[in-house]
Amino acid sequence: MRRFLILLASLVIAAAVLFVLLRLLPGDPASALISVGADPEQIAAARRQVGSDLPLFEQFVHFVSSLARFDLGTSFISRTPVADEIVARLAVTVPLTLMAFALAVVIAVPLGIVAAVRADKWYGAAISVVSQLGIAIPVFWVGILLVAVFAVNFRIFPSGGFPSTRWSDPAATLRALTLPTVTIAIVMSASLLRYVRSATQDVLDSDYLRTARALGSGFAEALMRHGLCNGAVPVVSILGIELATTFLGAVVVERVFTLPGLGSMLLLGIEQRDYPTVQGVLLISTLIVLLVGFVADIAQRLIDPRLRRSKKGAG
């Protein structure tokens, strides 16, 4: 319950900060509606329509009262409900994020363990060096490179875009999401790998592992039986943060690959000063990031008996 209240308070603060920051940007949402040649009457009508002629306080009251009714409002520009649009966009961003995340974990966990266990071998060192490189590369650059090679040169995958059939032809959709997924996964696995490596390193240096081996366990057996859970605890908390980062990082990747996800919706919304859209997207993103943190927290408790016990003791 306490955690839930914290979550709710974070959301409310985020909403208020958002509201103020957005209105500090120069520009007016009415500008997106008018064109060169518009007369003062048309400009006034546009301002009335988007409500930018109202005092700030009145706009804020309106915003908060809609939120309290779980209403994200209607886009100034497209005149469609923001919530509907967000749901449509989540069908792109969420699968993209989850696939990239899963791929990153699949790459990073084994390689990270190998990098730690075989740090003295050439390939262990090589993994560490390559991951260092991966962290330094900007994500959009990876995307552009992959497009140049696999889309333009070899024509294996589409260079961008999302099928208009959405998910009704999953094969086509997966093909469209392949390069973006790999792009995010490459960059993400690089940083994840380093966490896995250092967590494994800690396990290797630990007393309990040495004790287990002294009692006659083989190296692999000791690592599996005693090391895995212990090493997983810090990695899971990092995973939560990484998942949230991936979700937000999708903004850049969606731009490179012209994907109609939450990120491109946000960018367009900011360009047009479409306040309801920007507020809606950021609120939902904040909510998702907070929820991911919440879930990571619970997962950590499940893995780590010490955390479970302390909870019971307190209750």
Add this chain to the structure above:
Amino acid sequence: MSHVVSDWRAAALSGAAVLVLALAAPAALAQDADPNAVIRIGSLYEPQNLDNTAGAGQGVTEAFNGNVYEGLFRLTDEGGVEEVLVEDYQISEDGLTYTFTLRDGVTFHSGDPLTAGDVKYSIERVTAPESQSSRRNSLATIESIEAPDDRTVIITLSERSISLPYNLSYVWIVNDAATELTSSADGTGPYQLEDWRRGTSLSLTPYAGYWGEAPSNGGVVFTYFTEATAQNNALLTGAIDIIPSVQSPDSLALFDGNPDFTVTEGASTTKELLAYNDRVAPFDNVQVRKALARAIDKERLLASIWGDYGTLIGSFVPPTDPWYVDLTDVDPYDPDSARQLLEEAGYGDGFSFTLDTPNYDPHPLVAQFIQNALAEIGVTVDINIITANEWYTKIYQAQDFEATLQEHVNHRDIVFYGNPNFYWGYDNPEVTELIASAEASETVDEQVERLTEANRIIAEDAASNWLYLYPQIVVSSADVSGYPVNGLNSQFFAYDIEKSQ
């Protein structure tokens, strides 16, 4: 012996060539077109919504004008005005009453027949106080619209308006029973709206009940991009068939001279200009404006941005407007005379000003070029980068600026110089009078004469600094043909596009 062989070979080869030509040529030209092919168009301009009276932007014009919606008249790709939903019309002696007879047998996509009531409703949507149509002003002379029977519409004007048919070409005729036009459509055009996926694509399918000739293709899909690079990649990889208007000069190198693609340059109406705030010093001084016009080598500027493409026009009027004249020699590039003019105007030591520059291409590049050019005559330019949204609030609405860069896309938009309250604040009563009286002309010749005169005067006054006319370039896959090359006012009629099998 070898001679004989080679002769025989030559004969066989030429015979084969003739045969191939005879078989292939007609096929390639006509029979090869696939009537069911869906034409995939790549655009950077996704509509903001689907209603052109609700601030939908140029994207909806591109997708819908002539395709989904039709007007009483149409602005053709060549710049002429022709009847579409009007079969015939009469103008009264005093030029104030227009009686239109509507075409018979026209239906909307929903199946409803077109009636005079729909036409009245559609025009009133554009002239309504809350309308965001860019043509609302030009239809302000309409006093009343009557629909005495289903096929007759009578428009009464408060004063003569020679461009009424032209202005009506901007008015979509919509079904007066339709609702939610910001997210759906009900027009009379050859295509109906199939689906709009925001952020992705908009697809049109042929309307079986269309009154005119059916489209040459099996439908159209507009795919939307936010970046020219992604758009080019899509064309290169065959994900789209055509780009109606290339906006990145660099990308032309990918397609020029490549046999898989066709690059066509048409006539553009997009003008790049350095607009001064003519109300404020020193830009209220004609000599200063002329000096700045002569200080910039526009030929070099255009070449540095577009290479061999694009045109210099010397004023605001492109060759597709009937009142075009070549005015490039009014203030040709001449830095010495620019310095002298500044001296005469009392700015011998130069001056400095802030240039509000939109943050998208090509404006930042153009701003730097101007900065360098004007430094040569002792004028200092501070470049201030702003967003498109700020441009509308700061410059267009508040008129709080010294000078700015902007691309003006419309056809026949010299009228802006006849409005002293326009953002650039050019106020020459003679021009205002010429432009107002041109609209009240009795004949087209009279109108053209007056607007040509106005065009000459604004050029002599160097009202703004007209840098160049953008090129209008269409790039398509080589198997696609029949598309409009000019795309005036961002229209893109899709019904004649063919794709070979």
